[in-house]
Amino acid sequence: MTEQEINLYLKEILNTMxxxxxxxxxxxxxxxxxxxxxxxxxxSRQELMNARCSIFDCDVCHRSRAEGSRHWCRLFKIKRENMKSCHIRRKSGEYIHVVKNASLLQDGDGEVIGAVETLTDISELDARDRKIKELSRLLGGEESFFGMVGRSEAMRRVYDLLERAAQSDAPVIIFGESGTGKELAAAAIHELGPRKDGPFVQINCAALNESLLESEIFGHVKGAFTGAYRHRKGRFEEAQGGDVFLDEIGDVPLxxxxxxxxxxxxxxxxxxxxxxxxPLxxxxxxATNQDLRALAEEKRFREDFFYRINVIPIHLPPLRDRxxxxxxxxxxxxxxxxxxxKEPxxxxxxxxxxxxxAYSWPGNVRELKSAVEYAAVVCRDGLILPEHLPPQIASVCAAPQGPEATADFPAPQAGLPRQKAELIQALRQAGGNKSAAARQLGVSRITVLNRMRKYGIDMRKVITS
Known part of the structure; x- marks a missing residue:
């Protein structure tokens, strides 16, 4: 085939790409x-022909134009761009992740006659990568139910409810104390449901402030606020065709x-x-570890929103109850x-x-896991003996419980919300060390700080009282 014949069929060749x-x-x-x-x-082809290439609203192109000096686009200065990661907007408004290659076209005299760009859609690769990360979070094992370990009657009831809830498309809310496995329960619903081939996207609502949380959930466009230098796809957009999991929903601002x-x-x-x-x-x-009804009565959680998400409630039992x-x-x-x-x-x-x-496990399964890991490090090898366990376990087991509780390990204070009482107790046991209190509760240090602000807890009063 001659060069003229290749040029004759070039359009058909390009359409096979x-x-x-x-x-x-x-x-x-x-x-x-x-x-x-x-x-x-x-x-359509008609909509694209003779339109400006800015129709794709590429976030990288925004910066290229800004850096273009006397040119309208930086490409005319650098002449070529290879493997540039960016996001373009489809006609529907959805942003897709692409890799772009671009080059100027010049005639024999070196005059610029145009430019050529190729776009490779890598959104499917992004989805596969998320899927691999989701599956790696599951513990697996024959004795587990999608990572949730337990054979008690209470857990068997939870497993049955998770299977039933997974077949519905209605909102599910998972109630349970910190460390009971709410994330695993949400992942089980996803894996058991008809959307299992789609993404499972999760957000910890307590870990972000209001503005960051809004951007994380909904996404933002370039220039929406200071620091928004490029388009950002939100978690709702990433979750299309799958499930989105909002953990710590009780901490979401009104x-x-x-x-x-x-x-x-x-x-x-x-x-x-x-x-x-x-469209969503x-x-x-x-999921939440708080009493949303009580928060709604205190006007700190919208009652209409509570009823909208409380369609299929699932309660995970604390470890002390199983x-x-x-x-x-x-x-x-x-x-x-x-x-x-690593640990023999x-x-x-x-x-x-x-x-x-015998231990009460205020941090539930997460605290038990940490205790076993601690004991394995102290033990070095051989059997884990009582002296290898974390000090608070043997101390609390030896201390009187209930009304006779000692000053070192007081029972939760009557009249206080459970979460606040547990936080005060953990801070006292940790001597005011917020990181240690977070480990006891099975939450992050940021969550401890957020709850201290939420309940107006004065560290000096906690330590001296």
Whole structure:
């Protein structure tokens, strides 16, 4: 085939490409597109022809134009861009992640006659990467139910309810104290449901301030606020076709609750700084360790939003209410340490299992896991004996419980919300060390600080009282 014949069939050749391709004139207007670009962007060929390439609203191009000096685009200065990661906007308003290659076209005299760009859609690779990360979070194992270990009657009821809830598309809310496995329960609903092939996107609502949380959930457009230098796809947009999990929903500010309520009612949302609604095709799963009814009565949580998310409630029992599962859980965590080979621990002595079973576990399963890991480090090898366990376990087990509790390990104060009482107790036991208190409660240090501000806890009064 001659060069003239190749040029004759060039259009058909370009239309077989999987990557999107377009040519622009020196003024930035589009003069040719291939079929892949039409499919990728959702625009028709007629809509793209003679339109400016800014129609794709590429965040990298925004910066390129700003750096273009006397040129309208930086490409005319650097002449070529390779493997540039960016986001472009489809006709529907959805942003997709692409890798861009671009080059100037010059004639024999070196005059610029246009530019060529190719776009590779890597959003499917992003989705696969998220899926791998989701699956890696599951503990697995024959004795577990999607990472949740337990054979007690209480847990069997939870497993049955999770299976039933997974088949519905209605909102699910998971109630449970810190460390009871709410994230694993949400992941189980996703894996058991019809959306399991879609993404499972989760957000810890207590870890971000109001403005960051809003951007994280809904996304934002370039220039929406100071520091928004490029488009940001929100978690709702990433969760399309799957499930979105909002953990610590009780810490969501009232202003964002209003927007989430509207999303649930209209099944659409808007990015921060944008007024174009995007459809929401994702199932909402929420979780909390707080009493939302009490918060609603105190006007710190919207009652209408509570009823909208409280369609299928699932209550995870605290570890102290299923003590028969403690030996199974402890052996499970020991076995996992043995499999890693990092801690050559031989197992748990019977006396150690008795102490673990007797302990109240305010941090629940997360605290038990940390206790086993601590004991394995102290033990070095052989059996884990009582002296290898964290000091607070043997001390608390030996201390009187209930009304006779000692000053060192007081019972939760009557009349206070459970979460506040548990926080004060943990801070006292930790001597005011917030990181240690966070480990006892099975939460992050940021969550401890947020709750201290929320309940107005004065550290000096906690330590001296």
């Amino acid at each position: 999987h990557d999107g391709l377009f040519l622009t004139r020196p003024d930035g207007t589009i003069m040719m597109v291939n079929d892949a670009l039409v499919r990728m962007t959702g625009y 202003s964002i609750q209003v927007k989430l309520l509207r999303v649930l009612e209209t099944r659409s949302f808007e990015r921060v700084g944008d007024n174009r609604p995007l 095709d994702a199932r909402l799963i929420t 003590r028969e599962d403690i030996p199974l859980l402890a052996e499970h965590f020991v076995r996992r340490l043995q499999e890693t080979g 621990v031989g197992g748990l002595a019977p006396q150690s299992l008795e102490l673990l079973t």
